[in-house]
Amino acid sequence: MTERTLHITVAEAESFDTLPEYLKPLMAKAQEAAKAAYAPYSNYKVGAALLLADGTMLIGNNQENIAYPSGVCAERVAFFSASANYPGIEIQAVAVTAINERNQDDVACTPCGACRQVMAEYETKQGKAIPLVMPGGNGTYVVTKNIATLLPFQFEAEGLKKG
Ligand code: THU
Numbered sequence: 001m002t003e004r005t006l007h008i009t010v011a012e013a014e015s016f017d018t019l020p021e022y023l024k025p026l027m028a029k030a031q032e033a034a035k036a037a038y039a040p041y042s043n044y045k046v047g048a049a050l051l052l053a054d055g056t057m058l059i060g061n062n063q064e065n066i067a068y069p070s071g072v073c074a075e076r077v078a079f080f081s082a083s084a085n086y087p088g089i090e091i092q093a094v095a096v097t098a099i100n101e102r103n104q105d106d107v108a109c110t111p112c113g114a115c116r117q118v119m120a121e122y123e124t125k126q127g128k129a130i131p132l133v134m135p136g137g138n139g140t141y142v143v144t145k146n147i148a149t150l151l152p153f154q155f156e157a158e159g160l161k162k163g
Helices: 021-035 074-085 113-126
Strands: 010-013 045-052 057-061 091-099 132-137 140-144
Touching: 021 045, 021 057, 021 091, 021 132, 021 140, 045 074, 057 074, 074 091, 074 113, 091 113
Parallel strands: 091 132
Antiparallel strands: 010 140, 045 057, 045 091, 132 140
16 A cells, blocks of 8 residues: 545635635625525525636525425536536636625635535536635635645546446
């Protein structure tokens, strides 16, 4: 057995103002989207915003349900909506943020595992990295250069691919 260490590199912004310019309107859009989430059971409102290659900004927010597992996360709402409504248009970046039940909007918010898997597939499909920005807590932001960074060993079953 050989031990291998995997390294990931992320960029940190100490405030909204120091984010790369193109990510600011996207994060602002995600914050707006979070406010409109339907999250009556968790009271944890998540917003996601995608920037498409044609300049479109597209949002998603978590949609909960009384049958709890039927609910869907904000990121998946956004990515599925992009794939359904803008098929073939490249996704250039994604912003994710949340408002917790104490109404705090500067809490760290990282995508769940299922959303990482879904976002990673669209990244692989388009063959172009999708940078992701998310709050790191206390007004800071974390930017990853792609989705793969968030999901080492993502599920990619060659034999399952059709076409
Ligand atoms: N949630 C998201 O929308 N995105 C994530 O990546 C993690 C969790 C939602 C699901 C549920 O509505 C609420 O946050 C609490 O888990």
